[in-house]
Amino acid sequence: MGISKPIVGVKDQADGAAETAPSSAMRTRFNWLAELVGRFLFSQVVMNESAVAKIRELDEKGTVVYVLRHRSLVDYFLLNYVLRREDLPLPVFANGVSSTLLAPSKEVIARIRWRLSPRRMFESQGPGAHQDCAHALSAGKPVLIFMRGRRKGGVLGGWPRRPGQARVGSDFLREIVHSHRSGTSEKFIIPLALFRGHSFRRRQTGLSAVVYSAQDAPGEVRKLVTYWVNRKDIFFTVGKEVVLGQFMARYGSEIEDRLVRRLVRAIQIFLHREERVVLGPALLPRRQIKALVLENEEMATGIRRLAEERQVSVSKLRKEADGYFEEMAANFNGVVFGIVAHVFRKVWNRMFSGLEPVGFEAVVEKVRHHPVVLVPCHRSHFDYLTLSYLFYLNFVSPPHIAAGVNMAFWPMGPVFRGAGAFFIRRSFTNNELYKLVFKQYLTFLIREGYTQEFFIEGGRSRTGKMLTPRLGMLSAIVNAYLSDARRDLYLAPVSIHYGRIVEEAVYGRELRGASKEAESIRGLFKARHFLKQKFGTVYLSFGKPISL
DSSP states (O other): OOOSSSOOOOOOTTTTTTEEEETTOOOOOOOOOHHHHHHHTTOOOOOOOHHHHHHHHHHHEEEEEEEEEEOHHHHHHHHHHHHHHHTOOOOBBTTOOOOOSSSSSHHHHHHHHHHGGGGGGGGGOOEEEEEEEEHHHHHHEEEEEEOOOTTTTTTOSSSSSSSSHOHHHHHHHHOOOOHTTOOOOEEEEEEEEEEEOSSSOBBBOOHHHHHTOGGGGOOOHHHHHHHHTTTTTTEEEEOOEEEHEEEHHHTSSHHHHHHHHHHHHHHHHHHHHHHHHHHOBBBBOOHHHHHHHHHSSSHHHHHHHHHHHHHHOHHHHHHHHHHHHHHHHHOOOHHHHHHHHHHHHHEEEHHHEEEEEEHHHHHHHTTTTOEEEEEOOOOOOOOHHHHHHOOOOOOTTOOOOEEGGGGGTTTTHHHHHHHHHHEEEEEOOOOOOOHHHHHHHHHHHHTTTTOEEEESSSSSSSSSSSOOOOOHHHHHHHHHHTSSSSOEEEEEEEEESSSSSSHHHHHHHTTTTOOOOOOHHHHHHHGGGGGGGGOEEEEEEEEOEEEO
């Protein structure tokens, strides 16, 4: 635990007034080294404007209680830097940390002198961390609660040293409940989640586990390495607040231990939902996905039935189904997606002047709870890139995109597949085995909770008018949903409009009778001249998600 002795007579350089806060109180001013490190590592950390506004609003209504999952001095420093930058309320107490290393030099020297002073042995040791927390709450001051303790192994991480260190937040939540019952101001418990990256999560091994997974609670040195490597790609999300008064009104008749456990559970759920939005479902190895799709009872029964109808061996149909899966399935890769996003961002900045989404927040809210299928109109090859780019900009896990098999041309097919595309044939009405594999793959995506995207028109409109919907993909999704893969699923219609369509010249030639040119790497290189043109602003309008 951090030193809980209040520091009396030490002046904060920002306030110029006597400090009586615990040593874990966040700093309005850092020493020169902490300022330098913070500016280098954390100056580009993102916190959404709406989240900043929400915290300010809640602070005006009552007492803010920030919650982070794992105790970490590095995360404490990062949060201190971001809250100070955004002029948000700074906690005057945090369990298990001390901000001494961040303090101005004069205060550090004063603290050292006090610790070495002979008088200290005759002074009382102060109220302790729990009373510090209680005093802060009774005064209506913000506090920060870490739900779990540090991991064993110091700088490198590991498991908790003792079972009691694993879940230290519950005791301090009990102090918050006590404080509320004493009749002080309303408490708003705000879960905070800290992330690195824009894409799905995958179990990390080797070097990638060191430099990638900041959210997996590594040791302090590993976190510093992670934040240094990814200093342009770190962000906070703010979960839905728990209004303690409402929570107590609902469960206040229960005994205190049970009430605290319910509160811990509620915070964990909100943190999990934020992680779901950003990271999406955990990615499985491709071989495991194949096993889930092809080696279930429904698939086995269908293959046996088709083998009897065709008078062929079961092993031959299984091999054929294996080929369909390899042709169809996405193979999402965070590195590939990151490269595609980096290249597209540069292309976007040269070709377009802006991106204006409307109604996107309602879609993100549904992603927190259920799988969502985006159903956009189709104007341009930039449609699916633009939608994925919007998800990327807002730190939301990108969708798996249903693409025509014509887009699987070499060498872009593996790239598109790595960025989340899965490829389907234009028509497979008479191929029962292909339909069976496709249904099982869609069922897997829905059951695991992946966001999906498909174009209901089937192809791009050359005139700007909506084409007659092709219902095959929609029918396949509904049938997969009806297999009880999930409790609910939402369809989100999306209207996409461009200042200018990138393919306008090509569409003009096709409308005058020219044949459609097949997608190829040659056509991609011919499209380089588009980089010299401007195509205005892109508008994305999301309709109200429809519950199945």
